[in-house]
Amino acid sequence: MARSTTAADGNGRADGRVRLIDLARLAGVTPSVVSAVLGGRAGDGPGTGSGTVRVGAATAARIHALAARRGYRPDAAAQALKGCPSTVIGVLIGAESTLANYERLAAVERLADERxxxxxxxQLHDDPARTADYLRxxxxxxxxxxxCFHNPAPRCDAVLRNLFREFLPADAPLGHAHGLVFQTHSPIRGAHVVDVDRAEGVRQAVAHLLAQGRRRLALVLNAPPAADPLMADRWQGFIAGLAEAGRKPNPRRVWHGDGTFPPVPEQAAAAVRAVVDAGGADAIIASNDIWAMALLRILRRRGRAVPDNVAVIGMDNLYxxxxxxxxxxxxGQNNAAFARAVLDLLVPPAGGAPIPPGQHITVPPELVLRETG
Amino acid sequence: MARSTTAADGNGRADGRVRLIDLARLAGVTPSVVSAVLGGRAGDGPGTGSGTVRVGAATAARIHALAARRGYRPDAAAQALKGCPSTVIGVLIGAESTLANYERLAAVERLADERxxxxxxxQLHDDPARTADYLRxxxxxxxxxxxCFHNPAPRCDAVLRNLFREFLPADAPLGHAHGLVFQTHSPIRGAHVVDVDRAEGVRQAVAHLLAQGRRRLALVLNAPPAADPLMADRWQGFIAGLAEAGRKPNPRRVWHGDGTFPPVPEQAAAAVRAVVDAGGADAIIASNDIWAMALLRILRRRGRAVPDNVAVIGMDNLYxxxxxxxxxxxxGQNNAAFARAVLDLLVPPAGGAPIPPGQHITVPPELVLRETG
DNA sequence: CTGAAAGCGCTTACAG
DNA sequence: CTGAAAGCGCTTACAG
Structure with a gap:
């Protein structure tokens, strides 16, 4: 099949696709003019700034109308090849991660589309070679x-770190890459991190429970705070919340697992025995919603009424x-605020101040009150 | 910042990116040879087929080694501009849809990456103008x-249908588009549809419940079968499953809502009153998992033991x-089989028979047995 | 102020 | 059998 690129084909290609050159022919101007008008680089009158091209208002209007009527969009490949900044954001999601990241993905997509x-x-699989493939x-x-909705740090070798660095603006080829954002932790210097303020979330939960009259608050962690910074955040928030009321955590009501996730029923049962049966807890703050659900399951089987007997608060606000x-x-992880922070870093509004590398943005959480506490 | 494209820059650009021409210089051959070798269009010896280029085995090995060491990948924009087939699949997801589609998305991504x-x-918002924007x-x-994980049919105007048609292989510019797959229903002729066999799923559920000794099976539908083809499928499966055991549905145990989704508690309560209290059901097949959960909530409040008193089976196998x-x-929706069917249509293995337009593939469901039935 | 021309990085038909 | 050259659709520096 031969392409018809003869002069007879004056108002479009055989396959119906409209190119800039077709628009130019139809409007009776050169491609340069169409490119300038549609790219917003055309001006009219003496007040036109530098870098713009003078095009009559009538001509510009005609070109805009033509482009709209034909549904013209410049070919992305041609623009990319010419060096125009890309408008595609790559998102890497840990394959083993819960659906929370997909809910977050939807929030990011919504805002990205607007911009x-x-x-x-x-999807990443904790395999540096496959991650490197995605990056290349x-x-x-x-x-x-x-x-990157995933923490590659534990298995991030030098090759991988170098590949990540290519997405940093400073090292990027001619502004090709705008930035790199990790969630909670970056394996390289210079990348941004957007994180939800877990400590503040736990602090709010503590304050909420205390305001309800709960006095024997428990914290159930997936791993020891010393072994997992994300758990350390929860622990800090727990201490801070209690301190505001002049209280201290009771060690009998603080339990932690060995990092296994999701929890098996035996672990959830052990946690309930420790903080409720032995510790006398009237409220539990769990590491996340999955843990909270596992605890609720055990509490029900043991006849503990929720929330009358024991309140339970999770984290993540999963669907x-x-x-x-x-x-x-x-x-709640406040996906809307998260998405806004990410896009303000990766697609900053035009004309704004340049963003220094290595920003660490903390998004406020939102306590979502339902039935368990 | 000026690009250094001088001859001095013999083994790569200043920014570190490696181009085909750099590889050619390093290997001491012309770009044509590198392109042929890496594109698999190079052969060696007299047995070389037509369409291939003769390149010595040693040279080919050297080029492959060089490309691997430098992590070379051909620039996608340049290949696209040259007319090479794209390797990007667009996925449109109904924004109002449940997370089931994101779980499915993950399955599709896994397989797409392999290929x-x-x-x-x-994300689609039931707004034809915005959908058209995405398509353009x-x-x-x-x-x-x-x-397309979304049924745009209800609001699919002529403009939108024409835009969808551009993704049909027949109308596509020179093989640019490989195909178009809808879920459950296509608004245009020629597109493929990949669907889960809901009727078969319900039939299996009925067989499973009968084998357990349940005899008073109920069906709770979100909408009347006549108003919603997806509900009609469930109804057909229900009849078929009962017929296999020489039974017929009891109208007292078939309830349908008015199409409102997700169900409000009053609707779930009405359904339970109808099929359990009045109908005496000992098992309920719900339209989907969300409905099943709503029913379980009501059953618990009314002291009906699940599954001892009443079994409940949902559909979707949400996380x-x-x-x-x-x-x-x-x-279960069998996301792995769904993903395989979609990719066999959109990215058929090389050398396979051409796929006729308008395929309708039905994926078998999988009954996932847990605690409620 | 307008228009022709170069060039982005590839692939491939074509000339030597 | 090998290599130079054209061209995909844009944008933009440059010449008229």
Whole structure:
């Protein structure tokens, strides 16, 4: 099949696709003019600034109308090849992660679309070689920015770190990459981190429980605070919340697992025996919603009424949290605020101040009150 | 910042990116040879087929080693501009849809990656103008294929249908688009549909419940079968399953809502009153997991033991189904099989027979037995 | 102020 | 059998 690129084909290609040159022919101007008008680089009258091209208002209007009527969009590949900044954000999601990241992905997509960007996704499997493949592929595709919903630090070798660095603006080829955002932790210097303020979330939960008259608060952690910074955050928030009321944590009501996730029933049972049976807790703050659900299951089997007997508060506000019976009170991850922070870093509004590397943004959590506490 | 494209820059650009021409210089061959070798179009010896280029085995090995060592990937924009087939699949997801589609998305991504493809995502909002924007954007980006996790039919105007048609292989510009797959229903002729066999899923659920000794089976539908083809499927499966045991549905144990979703507690309560209190049901097949959870909530409040008193089976196998207490028995959507069917249509293995337009593939469901039935 | 021309990085038909 | 050259659709520095 031969392409018809003869002069007879004056108003479009055989396959119906409209190119800039077709628009130019139809409007009776040169491609340069169409490019300038549609790219917003055309002005009219003497007040026109530098860098713009003088095009009559009538001509500009005609070109805009033509482009709209034909549904013209400049070919992304041609623009990319010419060096125009990409409008695709790569998003890497830990494959083993819960659906919380997909809920967050949806929030990011919504906002990215508003700012004219698309998301290209990939799943990571804790395998540095496969992660490197994704990064090389994203680089070859000219990805504008990278968002990583996964902590590759534990298995991040030098090769991988170098590949991540290519998405830093400073090292990027001619502004090809706009930035790199990690969640909670970055394996390299210079990348941004957007994190939810877990400590503040737990602090709010503590304050809420105390205001309800609960006095024997328990904390159930997935791992020892010393072994996991994310657990340390929860622990700090727990201490801070109690301190505000002149209280201190009771060690009998602080339990931690060995890092196994999701918890097996035996672990949840052990936690309940420790903080409720032995510790006398009237409220439990769990590491996350999955843990909270596991605890609720045990509490029900042991005849402990929730929330009358024991309140339970989770973290993440999974979609499942609202469906659970009883519906879970939880520390929400505030996906909308997260998405805004990420996009303000990766797609800053034009004309804003440049963003220094290595920003660490903390997003406030939102306590979502339902039935369990 | 000026690009250094001088001859002195013999082994790469200043920014570290490696181009095909750099590889050619390093290997001491012309770009044509490198392109042929890396593209698998190079052969050696007299047995070389047509369309291939003769390149010595040693030279080919040297080029492969060089490319691997430098982490070379051809620039996707340049390949796209040259007319090479794209390896990006666009995925449109209904924004109002439950997370089931994101779980499915993950399954599709896993398989697409194995076949060298990336996913670019977008969310639809039941707004034809915004959907059209996504389609034009995907077209401009040279998307290889489109997968639509959303039924745009109710508000699909002529403009939108024409835009969808551009992703059909027949109308596509020179093989740019490989295909178009909808879920459950296509608004245009020629597109493929991949669907889960809901009727078969319900039939299996009925057989399972009968084998357990349940005899008073109920069906709770979100909408009248006549108003919603997806509900009609469930109804057909229900009849078929009962017929296999020489039984017929009892109208007192078939309830349907008015299409409102998700159900409000009053609707779930009405359904329980109808099929359990009045109908005497000892098992309920719900339209989906969300409905099943709503029913379980009501049953618990009314002191009906599940599954001893009444079994409940959902559909979708949401992530939340496994977390629920009691864990939900459900008709799973078999995301792995769904993903395989979609990719066999959109990225058929090389050398296979061409796929006729308008395929309708039905994926078998999988009954997931847990605690509720 | 307008228009022709170069060039982004590839692939491939074509000339030597 | 090998290598130079054209061209994909844009944008932009440059010449008229």
């Amino acid at each position: 004219g960007h698309r998301l290209m996704i990939g 592929d994203f680089r070859a595709r000219g990805i504008a920015a990278l968002l 499942a949290a609202a469906l659970f019976d009883p519906a879970l009170t939880t520390i | 060298g493809h990336r996913l670019m995502i977008g 954007d995907f077209r401009a980006r040279g998307i290889a294929a489109l997968l 939340a189904a496994a977390l629920f207490d009691p864990a939900l028995t459900t008709i």
